[in-house]
Each structure stands twice: as structure tokens, then as C-alpha cells.
Amino acid sequence: MKGSHVAITGVEKYFGDFHALKSVSVDIKKGEFYSLLGPSGCGKTTLLRIIAGFEDPSSGAVLLDGQNVVPVPANKRPVNTVFQSYALFPHLTVFENVAFPLRLRKMENAAVKTKVQEFLELVKLPKEGKKLPAQLSGGQRQRVAIARALINEPSVLLLDEPLSALDAKLRQHMLIELDAIHDKIGITFIYVTHDQQEALSVSDRVAVMNEGEVVQVGTPFEIYESPSDPFVAHFIGETNYIGGTVTEVIGDKHAKVDFPDIGSLFVYQDKPLAVGDKVKVTIRPEKIRISSDKPSALGDQMNLLEGGVDELIYSGFQSKFFVRVSERATFRVFRQHVKFFMDEKAINWKDRVFIWWNDNDGYVVEVEKP
């Protein structure tokens, strides 16, 4: 692996009185595709700028392969950045933009030529070298910015929402290419985004941030399936988030929980639970099945509820249902449209329906001991 190991330890950042980063510690492995994910204003860019060297932390350290780089100025760090606005030099051609770092090092002309061509090919722009940035499309500018940031062969590449200015289709496409470039080059990528789809689809690991704090670090699977924090449960995807009291602990993986207004449900748990604990549980809408016929022969620990369809949103590949199971409780349920003719009966607004899901699909996020 050519990348660096990046360790951020206890980084604090104040802008005047404003506490922008609150004791942030993350550990990024060599060659990892690591995402910083969080809502606008949570401090992602600030953290990235501290790693790049544009901003000093108020306290704490940034270690590259064990060495603290906080005293090292930005132009001396083996770290390069792909800026959200691309930040291409408007007066230089594509070729000279990419060649810029090499020219600074006074590299020989012939060597510059081969190297720039190599990196323009890496980002699939072998023929655009003579153009000025203003003559390129948004996606092409993005590629130039990536080639320019990679040509110094940094050990860490920082990307600050690099795709946010592109349209949805192109974003998908560029994301796949970024992933391919990462596989090819093998250096550490730190990718900032507020888009959970982007973060989940390409990252090895994701750090979810909120209000200047890292609230959870994990693989996309862990972040999505086992959120350790109510913020994460809500921020990543849609969910049903309900609170109740444990009435029975079943083995070491399950429990029975009484939810006011809903009833008693089986849930999955990986934390020590006891009868009487108050818990918050997340149930992903796509894990819930829905039908207007009562399902026959459900297993022992299946959860089954009955309700009326409050609202129905059709969105092509799936439908969203809001099912009211009592006066004060509704569930979101997603149904994928896997066939043109559904096997089951169509479900309409105000229909009576049954919803059911496996005990493993309710996940305990928070526990409050009595």
C-alpha cells in the first residue's frame, strides 16, 4: 500500500467562541476509502482543512504514519485536495493545470509530458490537454482537478464534496470512476460528503459527524444496520424509530419490548438488557412486508400489526406506505416493485393492511436503565 495511515487525535477547533470540532479522533488505515458524512455545518470541511494544513487545530494532533504534521505547512504535506469548486487555474490550459506541481519542482519537460499524459489518461481526458478550464464541462473539470491532485503522488487524497456540483446521473458515474481510481492507485482517500448514498456506496468505512462530533464510525453495513446513536439512525436512510420498555429477555440476542400505542414486539439486541429497561428501536421500512391479506403461518418470533394506509407515495421502483396502526403511531413501509404485476392484490389509500417483519429487523439503538 502506498497510502499513509492517518490518525486524528483529540482535535478541537474554535472559531472565536464557536466550537466547530469537539475532540475529534479518527483512525484511518493505509489505503482506505474513508468518508466523513454529516449534515451541512457539522464540521466536515473544517476537519479536512485541518488535515490539508489550511487551518490549524486549536488543540490535538494530526498524525501521518505516526508523525504529527500540525507544524508542517500545507505546501509541504504529502496530502492533496480535490476542491468542491474544482479550483482550476483559469489562465492555464488543462495540461498546464495538471503539470503545475511538476513545474514547481522544475521537472524536465519530457518527463512532465509523459507524466501529465499518464494522469490525463487515468481520468479519461487524454485529448483535452490544450483546452482552457472554461471550455470544459463540469464533469471534465472535476476530472482535471482529480488528475492535478494525484500527480504529485500524495499519500492521502482529500476530496471535499467533489461531486456535489454534478447532476445525479453524472455523479453516479464519477463515483464509480473514483472508486476505480482508488483501487488502481491504492492511496488513502478521505472523502467528505453530506450525501449518505455516496458515502455508503464506495467507502470502506464511514465516520458520521454531527455538530462537530464524530458520532459513529463503521463500515457502511454497520452504519446502516446497527446505528449506535439516534442521530445516525435518523440521518442514514429512513426509519421507524420507536420507544418502549423491555418485558422479557430472550436468549442473548433478542428481547420482547412493550411499545405504548403499538403493542408488544420482538427485537434484536447486542447490548446487555434487563427487564424494565427503556429502549429505543429502529426498524427500517424496507424490512417490513405489507399485504391486504393476513399472512398465514408466520414464525414464532415474527411481528405482525394491522392498520390503515394513511398515505401512499409511488416512486417508480418502489411504493412508500404510511400505515396507521393506532391513534398515535404510524409505520413507514417500503415495497419494491419487483414485477410488473404484483402477485398480491394492489393496495390503495385507506385500505386495511397487515404489516410484518422478522425479530432480527428491529434493532435496539439506545438503552436507558431504570
Add this chain to the structure above:
Amino acid sequence: MRSAKPTGKFSLGMFTLTIIFLYMPLVILVAYSFNNSKMMAWNGFSLRWYNELFFSSENLWHSFWNSAVIAVTSASVSTVIGTLGAIGLYWYNFKFKKAISVAAFIPMLIPEIIIGVSLLIFFAGIKLQLSLFTIFLAHTTFNIPFVLMVVMARLEEFDFTIIEAAYDLGAGELQALSKVILPAAFPGVISGFLIAVTLSLEDFVITFFVSGPGSSTLPLHIYSMIRFGVSPVINALSVVVIAGTVVLAALSRNVVKYMFQK
């Protein structure tokens, strides 16, 4: 409502009047520069004033030369200072930044006569003899805010993360300045320089206060000639200046076009 086009008559009338009032004096001036008579009455076509202008007006050409030297030198110095000042105000953060940027622009708003008097008092105070050098100092002083403003406007147009990008890619401070900031600001620097040249060439009021014996500029010289009656030589000179301005304007447009739109 801005929808319908104006019906034309009124605005066409205004347009015609404007053109007449703007250009009529110039047309008359050009015509009289070819008048054989020293008086206002037309007395046949002649080039005698041009002859006099080019071959027997050493004092006038001396002043013209003074003006040119001062314009080029003061514009160059004020362009350097103004450009660096603009970059400093734009890119660096320091104490009293706000106060300094306001202070830098205030001279543009102060009446020239006050600047002229204050410079005169200042030069007298430091016992600096009035000469071409004091004119140069004065012109540099009043040109700086204009260059600063024009370059600032240019800098504000471009994305300032390109400077961070330069650092990020390994550039030091001087390299960022010479390879990124200055080239990107260059069109602004050029316009700043041209404005400074123009302002310096045409300044009368301030120059009047800070010029010493023998250090006349062209505007001062023309003024002194007029005090002894309007000489048709001035008409001829004006025509030359107008022609020169038109040629320069056309040239600089094409040069700028060539440099930035290839």
C-alpha cells in the same frame, strides 16, 4: 414597464442633441485647427498651426515630454503598489484590515484641490523642493487607490480557493503570487495601469499645486498658453491628442483581446 420599445421620436431627439453637444465643439476645434487665420473667421485651409506645433514649440514639447515621463513612471509605481496592496487586502488577514482598506479608498473621494493643497504643505514641511519629482510623487499618490480598486474588483471575480490549491500543490508564497495570483489578476493590473496613465496625463489641479519652476506638464502648459489668448496651436495640439487617444484605445483593446481570448 420595460416591455415595449420606446416609440423613438423623443429618444432619437435626445440622442441627436447629445451627439451635437458632445461632438460639435470637437468638430469646430478640428476645423479651426486648419484655419489659416488666427482669428475666429474662416480664412482658408492651412497647415500653419501644425507647422508651428511641430517645429517651433519647444516649450510645449518639453511639457509634453514631462507629462509622458510622469504618466508612465507614476502609473508603473502606483500599479505595483496598488496591485500588491489589493492582493494584501484580499488575501491576508491582519489587524486593522478594515480600517486600512477604507483609508486606501478615501483619497478618491477627497476633492483634488484639497489633496493638492495638503501635498503642497507636506512637501514644504519636509523641505522638498517642488520639481518633476514632487509631481511624480503626487500622481503616484492619487493613482494608487484607482489601481487598488480595479485590481480588487478583478480579484473578487475569481475563485479564491485557487490560491489554496496552489499552496496545496506545493507552491510557496512567492510561487503562488507569481504563478497564480498575478496571472489571474493580470487583466485588472493592465486596466489599472491604463487608468493611471490617463489620470496622470490629464491631471491639472493637483499638479498645479506641486509643480515647481521649469517642471510644467502639458495641461499646465496649455493653461498658461490660454492665459495669453487662445492660440490655434492648441487646436492643432488637441487634434493630435484626440487622434492619439483613438489610436491608443483601439490598440489597447486589441492587445487585451489578443492576450486573453486566444
